[in-house]
Amino acid sequence: SFARALKRLLKWERFDIVHGNAEEAFFASDIVRNFKAGYLFTSHANMIPETGMIRGMLRPLNFLKNLNNYLLRSSAYNASRIITLSEFSRKLILKGLRKKKGKRVMVVSPGIDxxxxxxxxxxxxxxxxxxxxxxxxxxxxxxxxxxxxxxxxxxxxxxxxxxxxxxxxxxxxxxxxxxxxxxxxxxxxxxxxxxxxxxxxxxxxxxxxxxxxxxxxxxxxxxxxxxxxxxxxxxxxxxxxxxxxxxxxxxxxxxxxxxxxxxxxxxxxxxxxxxxxxxxxxxxxxFSWDQSAREMTKIYQAVLEEL
Structure with a gap:
């Protein structure tokens, strides 16, 4: 599983930062914290949805969708920085998180080939x-x-x-x-x-x-x-x-x-x-990759300074 693989990697190597993507990164924040590394999360969705887990349990057909939302939300909420691709997405993510992570949600546009x-x-x-x-x-x-x-x-x-x-x-x-x-x-x-x-x-x-x-x-x-x-x-x-x-x-x-x-x-x-x-x-x-890399490097440096 992802969690076991991440634990093995952190035991073998000393990582300063773990950068998660999508709901698969759900387990990363707790694991990373134990190894005293920084944790960032990139959201490729245009929002962080409400989970609706309780309602989802009452409607089994919607359970998997609500579980996915829960994992996505948890992955983002526990990150020291949330990276998104546009100002439009940033505003929606802030709304979904009820503005509790305002200064930590940052825009880094991707480069193009x-x-x-x-x-x-x-x-x-x-x-x-x-x-x-x-x-x-x-x-x-x-x-x-x-x-x-x-x-x-x-x-x-x-x-x-x-x-x-x-x-x-x-x-x-x-x-x-x-x-x-x-x-x-x-x-x-x-x-x-x-x-x-x-x-x-x-x-x-x-x-x-x-x-x-x-x-x-x-x-x-x-x-x-x-x-x-x-x-x-x-x-x-x-x-x-x-x-x-x-x-x-x-x-x-x-x-x-x-x-x-x-x-x-x-x-x-x-x-x-x-x-x-x-x-x-x-x-x-x-939208050059050089520009994206420079912006991401600044964010990594800020996270390292907080460790």
Whole structure:
């Protein structure tokens, strides 16, 4: 088990800091305390939920979900520092912890693969839209498919490329068929990072109509590649996408606004690319692994000083 493995490691080696991720780190704080090491926790969720353990025991089908919430909450609550990926997530985590850990919840944005900055755009005349990520409902793909039908009425040669896997793929295929746009939608499935980087160089616009985003890695990658993007004004996205400066933001679920934004990108490619170039520079400055490492090093040093 994780607990036994951690105990063995701490006996064999002297660790100054143990950095936990997700609910699997539940046992770490108590074990680490006995060995006088610092303990940090990174939350990849956009919140720390209430546990509902008592209610969960009364409803067995919900017990495992509530147990998972309990482990996640305990892992975070016992940490000397809680690391999250965005200011949006930080606020939700503080709300979930009832602001008891205010000064200890810190934002460290992840870096992105340097290969994104090396993408050479070859999209002249392209009418291809692209989205990559998990094929799940929160990515707003149902709205995108409905918008695609409207865009096709204006630009018949438009196509949509969906890259990624998920349990909603077949549902989206059926929706596209029902809307009469299946011949315009290409489901690529999983692709490795280098293949995505090569593929999107020839696409006109990245479209990400998410309903929620705790960070928005695909959007940051798209901007790093110099790809014009349309995204939604949700979650952490407005923290690094400035509307009509580095990209275009629309309200979530607003199909007319999404339609207008996509059309504007396709019909004004020079303007779209100018925004994309500004976005690329923003991401280059904010989301490098060197920057993330410097910020994390400062946090580690602060934790060590408290031991």
């Amino acid at each position: 340097p290969g994104w900055f090396e993408v050479q755009r070859q999209a002249e005349g392209s009418r291809d839209l692209v989205l990559w990520g998990r094929m799940e409902e929160q990515k707003g793909i149902p709205e995108l498919l409905r918008t695609l039908k409207e865009v096709a009425g204006r630009i018949p040669e438009v196509r949509l490329h969906l890259i990624g896997e998920g349990n909603m793929t077949e549902s989206y295929r059926k929706q596209a068929e029902h809307l009469g746009v299946l011949d315009r939608v290409i489901f690529h499935g999983w692709m490795d990072v280098s293949a995505i980087q090569k593929f999107i160089a020839k696409c006109a616009v990245g479209v990400f109509p998410s309903r929620i985003e705790s960070f928005g890695l695909s959007m940051a990658e798209a901007m790093g590649a110099g790809l014009p993007i349309v995204a939604t004004r949700v979650g952490a996205l407005p923290e690094f996408i400035e509307d009509r400066v580095t990209g275009t933001l629309v309200p979530p679920g607003n199909i007319p606004a999404l339609y207008r934004a996509i059309l504007e990108k396709l019909e004004n490619p020079e303007r779209a690319q100018a925004l994309a170039d500004a976005g690329r520079e923003t991401v280059r400055q904010r």
